[in-house]
Amino acid sequence: MSTSIEKTAPVTAPERAGGSRPVSRTERFADSGGVLNVFSHGFLALWAVLIVFPLLWVVLGSFKTDAQINGSAWSWPSHWSFKAFGSAWTKGHIGGFFANTLIVLAGSLTLTMLLGAMAAYVLARYEFKGNRLIYFFFVAGAMFPVYLALVPLFFMVRNLGEISPLLGLNSYLGLILVYVAYSLPFTVFFLHSFFRTLPTAVHEAAMLDGCSHTRAFFQVMVPLAKPGLISVGIFNVLGQWNQYILPVTLMQPTSAGEADHSMLAQGLVNLALQSGYKSDAPALFAGMTIAMLPVLVVYLSFQRQVQSGLTSATLK
Amino acid sequence: MRHGKYPFIVGFLFLPIVLYVGLVLWPYLQTFGYSLTDWSGQSQQMNFVGLDNYSKLLGDDVFLGALWHNVFLLAVLPIVTILIALFFAFMLNVGGRGGTGGVQGVRGAGLYKVVFFFPQVLSIAILAVLWQAVYRTDGSGLANGILIKLGLADAQHPVAWLSDPDLVLWCILGVLVWSGVGFYLVLFSAAMQSIPKDIYEAALLDGAKRGQTFFRITLPLLWETVQTAWVYLAIVAMDAFALVASMTPGRTYGGGPDHHSELMSTYLMRNFLAFGEAGYACAMGVVIFFFTLILSVVSLRVTRRERIEY
Numbered sequence: 330m331s332t333s334i335e336k337t338a339p340v341t342a343p344e345r346a347g348g349s350r351p352v353s354r355t356e357r358f359a360d361s362g363g364v365l366n367v368f369s370h371g372f373l374a375l376w377a378v379l380i381v382f383p384l385l386w387v388v389l390g391s392f393k394t395d396a397q398i399n400g401s402a403w404s405w406p407s408h409w410s411f412k413a414f415g416s417a418w419t420k421g422h423i424g425g426f427f428a429n430t431l432i433v434l435a436g437s438l439t440l441t442m443l444l445g446a447m448a449a450y451v452l453a454r455y456e457f458k459g460n461r462l463i464y465f466f467f468v469a470g471a472m473f474p475v476y477l478a479l480v481p482l483f484f485m486v487r488n489l490g491e492i493s494p495l496l497g498l499n500s501y502l503g504l505i506l507v508y509v510a511y512s513l514p515f516t517v518f519f520l521h522s523f524f525r526t527l528p529t530a531v532h533e534a535a536m537l538d539g540c541s542h543t544r545a546f547f548q549v550m551v552p553l554a555k556p557g558l559i560s561v562g563i564f565n566v567l568g569q570w571n572q573y574i575l576p577v578t579l580m581q582p583t584s585a586g587e588a589d590h591s592m593l594a595q596g597l598v599n600l601a602l603q604s605g606y607k608s609d610a611p612a613l614f615a616g617m618t619i620a621m622l623p624v625l626v627v628y629l630s631f632q633r634q635v636q637s638g639l640t641s642a643t644l645k
Numbered sequence: 646m647r648h649g650k651y652p653f654i655v656g657f658l659f660l661p662i663v664l665y666v667g668l669v670l671w672p673y674l675q676t677f678g679y680s681l682t683d684w685s686g687q688s689q690q691m692n693f694v695g696l697d698n699y700s701k702l703l704g705d706d707v708f709l710g711a712l713w714h715n716v717f718l719l720a721v722l723p724i725v726t727i728l729i730a731l732f733f734a735f736m737l738n739v740g741g742r743g744g745t746g747g748v749q750g751v752r753g754a755g756l757y758k759v760v761f762f763f764p765q766v767l768s769i770a771i772l773a774v775l776w777q778a779v780y781r782t783d784g785s786g787l788a789n790g791i792l793i794k795l796g797l798a799d800a801q802h803p804v805a806w807l808s809d810p811d812l813v814l815w816c817i818l819g820v821l822v823w824s825g826v827g828f829y830l831v832l833f834s835a836a837m838q839s840i841p842k843d844i845y846e847a848a849l850l851d852g853a854k855r856g857q858t859f860f861r862i863t864l865p866l867l868w869e870t871v872q873t874a875w876v877y878l879a880i881v882a883m884d885a886f887a888l889v890a891s892m893t894p895g896r897t898y899g900g901g902p903d904h905h906s907e908l909m910s911t912y913l914m915r916n917f918l919a920f921g922e923a924g925y926a927c928a929m930g931v932v933i934f935f936f937t938l939i940l941s942v943v944s945l946r947v948t949r950r951e952r953i954e955y
Contacts, residue, residue, distance in 0.1 A: 369736040376733065377760045379823065383779055384763075386787050390778070402781075402790025448661035451654050463662065470669050472941065474883060476910055477934040480686070480917050480927050481675035485668065510668035513661055542653040571768050573887040574910075578918070594770030598891040601774045613774070620771050628766045632759050635766065640832045 445516030686923030
């Protein structure tokens, strides 16, 4: 698209204005553009270095020895061994934290999308008394800071634990339900407007053919809503993956000897706090590398969807 | 056809509503109630103390300091991030060589976007640990390493970064800007691409310079997106818990040195989980809530403009 404009623009420029003045004007623009171009490229490149350099430095750090890390920042790894990765994975429990995060994320994402889509669909497509009120309550929740709920939430989850040990503090299911509950407002808000834009004809045809409401939802509406579901799904994956305050509050071992169900983010911070005493800096750097790599791979393979998904979710 | 509509509606709404009311709305409401008590959080025992917690907050120097630190982040973070992101977005989309009269971005725009956006997908805790290593107080930290290499800092007396009371908030701010710019850059880029190219070309033909096209065309047409970005960044500035709690010195949940990086959120968590002052912490939660509420209403009002259709 831009190339065709490039070709046509110089022709149209003298045509419209006529005479030589516009030409000199475009030249002037080109001149200042040249200087600005070097200038802007310089800034862009500088920022790119600012982003990439610390990340590479951390990856390099996981191959250094303890003495090297505590020495000059510019030291180069003397031998390339993966020892630090092993000790981060086992002694630093990064492997366990990783599994914890995957378990919780798998559960919470599935439930968030399922429940969010169900609620949004019913609120967007069916008229009944109280519809607007329920929608309003869902959307209002998206505006409140989580800190407003933190203290009672802690005790709520603790009390749930007394009903069933599967729920409660430091349990996967408890955290999953909390994640789902706090992701619902935005998910419902986003999908509500999305379901509204879908054509009604397909749905009506399915209903005339004797399809039940439930089947119409799962077999007709969900496939139609796929782009919206992907957008909000990516938003939720990153949101829940980045979540820090909720696991810190809810996933602490309540008694000594209880299994450590920390999320990856939380476990990494604890590892950083510990490494100050135990001085196992390479393991910490390796732990960071391990935590970054899967995200990097997922991001690079889906970067277009991630970028468009996240920004369209925000602009809604 | 309408047979079984209500059972279906109830069936679909039941679980989401139970979860949402039980784990979100009810705790929100409870916080208001608990903030009027002297509850410690250890036992079920509590006494109604009226607004005592709130008057205590007004006299609590640490809390007031934390409030100001939040205000500082609120004032600086959105402006800095949005300015940098707008500048880069403009360069990437329409800032390219204008000599041929066309409107295009600089070369490699796609690659820049991929790189700039990356910090956004990293967990905030990874960023915290990473930057903690960068900000190490001796020559082993990357920041000091660079300064010493450039001769800007003395190897014997390197910059203390997170341990320096005057620098610590700026360090936190730096991480927030570093990680945020890419996201808003992509956000602004998407909005800029929806601006018709002929508007730029018309401006070029009329002899507009790059600066003029930015201020007269791009910015007015992007205003609504900038507004959204502002609100989102304000929410980030109100939070910032993970960074301060895990990067800065302090017994529990950071805030050091000597409360110089204390935020309302870190002070709330410490009062709740370390000091056993659940009622007092709830009062802080209520303050944060009203702060956020006023902030979003005000920022939406102040920045409101006529919507431009194109």
